[in-house]
Amino acid sequence: DAGITQSPRHKVTETGTPVTLRCHQTENHRYMYWYRQDPGHGLRLIHYSYGVKDTDKGEVSDGYSVSRSKTEDFLLTLESATSSQTSVYFCAISESRLAGGEQFFGPGTRLTVL
């Protein structure tokens, strides 16, 4: 199994509070991704990173920011959490820059915003 951990695994927070989710990998893969999973939507890409300090937006990036200061860590921040951001968040990694690179997923973080 690819070495990907996410922390925390579960979090309950209140509307308006900042939240940071962490993804940590031990595979030294260049590409990292954040997805959210919601019923009826499958998984949707929030942000991704193609190297240290190199990030870009995905399909549903509004309300989220990311940072990557080290190869192994990719942080997802909700500056002011809203109930619509209640979701399961998955981090993924890939070593290939080309389409078709297999992505390995972390165990997920279940976030509830009250």
Add this chain to the structure above:
Amino acid sequence: AQKVTQAQTEISVVEKEDVTLDCVYETRDTTYYLFWYKQPPSGELVFLIRRNSFDEQNEISGRYSWNFQKSTSSFNFTITASQVVDSAVYFCALSSTGTASKLTFGTGTRLQVTL
């Protein structure tokens, strides 16, 4: 824009039945990749298969088989002689040429296999 459609929201079968999960995709790219992932009740995402747009050969892996047809933009997944352990949500996904291998997922099909 890319799109993946899994029209079957939920399927229930009795153990040992064969079941096919449908996946239809849309892309304007000529080079692309298709994936299937399995999400068991424990929640993790498990990679099952990757297929590129230039390889239309069907693939079989044990009880699993995949049928890729570019003419109908479909990449269907068949489980033969289903087992209770096959109960999961199955996602079809697509990535096209360009950087970073971004995946576009379908909405998933929940498969329930009962005794």
